[in-house]
Amino acid sequence: MPVLGLGLHVLVALFFAIHALRSGRELYWLVILFMFPLLGSVVYFAVVFLPDARLQRGLRRAGAVIDRAVQPGxxxxxxxxxxxxxxxxxxxxRLARQLLEGGGAAQIAEAVALYDACLQGPFAADAEIGLGAARARLAHGQTHEAIALLASVRAAQPGFRPEQVGLVLAEAYTQAGRDAEAGDEYQFLVSRFGSIEARAGLALWALQNGRRDLVERELAELTLVRRHMNRHTKSQYQGLFQRLDAAAGK
Known part of the structure; x- marks a missing residue:
């Protein structure tokens, strides 16, 4: 077992050494990695590899945004x-998702038709397709159809992306005027996941329904979270926060 552990440490150090060479890092990292295979790998991961991976993801996302702006279609x-x-x-x-991102009425209608075609075939019970179809229906103003699709997905596969299914369902209830069910759904999502999306959704619902107790609680939680967010994370939720601030009169 010690031999196996030592071999694994060396393999990890070798992986990071290759990364260091390919990314043009200083050569002293090679010395650190092979003189201290375990400790050196931990340090390299924390100081170089993880920040570099985050930067690359950020650059890819930024590149995609720029590409959409320069070549929108x-x-x-x-x-x-x-x-x-x-x-x-x-x-x-894939086409339906891209059309939904476009947001135009004709594009959304085409996305609905594409999802409908998929739901008629062998993938009729596919939960991912069902969720996408529900989003398309909701964007198309067909709230009751969206609710039916989401209920079917949840009944067939209760473990499938429960937070995403719940968020879309809560929004569908809101648009359908089923306020009590929307509130119950948001409160369930907050208690189970406590995510920014769930808390913001509950706060918006509470503002619309005069629940000051929930408004104050959720706004306090979100204010605390926002205070400790970095710039990149804030930009991800910028639209949601702007919507919430406008509703709260800030």
């Missing part, structure tokens, strides 16, 4: 070309 064109070449359910779902 490119993703839809590429997805449409893939459907025309190979009309599989996966390609149809």
């Amino acid at each position: 490119r993703a839809v064109r590429e997805a449409r070309a893939a459907v025309e070449l190979t009309p599989t359910a996966a390609n149809q779902v």
Whole structure:
């Protein structure tokens, strides 16, 4: 067992050494990695590898945003070309997602039609497709159909992305005027997940329904969270926070 452990440490150090060479890091990292295989790897991971991975993810996201701004229809064109070449359910779902991101009425209607086509075939019970179809229906103003789809997904696969299903369902209840059910759903999501999306949703619901106790509690929690967010995380939730601040009169 000690030999196996030592070998694993060396393999990890070798992996990080390759990363250091490919990314142009200083050569002293190689000395640290191989003189202290375990400690050196831990230090390299914390100081170099993890921040570099986060930076790369941020750059990829920024690149995607810039690409959409410079070529706004490119993703839809590429997805449409893939459907025309190979009309599989996966390609149809990809196109439907891109159309939903566009947000235009005609695009949303086409996304609904694409999801409907997928739900008629062998993937009719696919939970991911069901969730996407519900989002498309909700964006298209078909709230009752969206609720029915989400209820079907939750009944068939209760463990499938429960927070996402719940958030879409709560929004669908709100749009359908089923305020009590929307409030129950948001409170359940806050108690189980406590996420920013769930708390903001509950705060918005509470503001619309005169629940000052919930408004004060959730706004206090969100204010504390926002105070400790870095700039990148704040930018991710900027639209949600702006909507919440406007509703709260800030």
